[in-house]
Amino acid sequence: xxxxxxxxxxxxxxxxxxxxxxxxxxxxxxxxxxxxxxxxxxxxxxxxxxxxxxxxxxxxxxxxxxxxxxxxxxxxxxxxxxxxxxxxxxxxxxxxxxxxx
Numbered sequence: 001x002x003x004x005x006x007x008x009x010x011x012x013x014x015x016x017x018x019x020x021x022x023x024x025x026x027x028x029x030x031x032x033x034x035x036x037x038x039x040x041x042x043x044x045x046x047x048x049x050x051x052x053x054x055x056x057x058x059x060x061x062x063x064x065x066x067x068x069x070x071x072x073x074x075x076x077x078x079x080x081x082x083x084x085x086x087x088x089x090x091x092x093x094x095x096x097x098x099x100x101x
Contacts, residue, residue, distance in 0.1 A: 019100055023047055023054070023096060024051075026092050029092065030047070031044070033085050035080065035082070035085065043069065043073075046069045050066050066097050067097065070090050070093050073089055073093075074090065
């Protein structure tokens with residue numbers, strides 16, 4: 001993800017989706033984006049909150065946070081986050097949400 005040639009995340013396709021690993025990868029993706037620092041921090045904090053809830057087994061609460069994050073990404077002004085970046089993040093988040101069920 002950093003472009004330094006080292007492996008950041010490894011996903012095994014033979015296993016079922018791991019929402020924790022996916023959220024970790026999502027955080028790394030967000031960190032690579034060229035978006036306003038405040039927006040980046042808001043997104044990261046929400047991903048981390050979802051991670052903590054998943055760790056406690058509170059899947060529905062984690063899903064609610066991710067659902068809210070999608071709504072935020074859809075409504076951020078273009079000058080805060082590129083619409084293409086926002087759409088890519090939304091697709092990743094929706095994939096994670098499906099794996100929660």
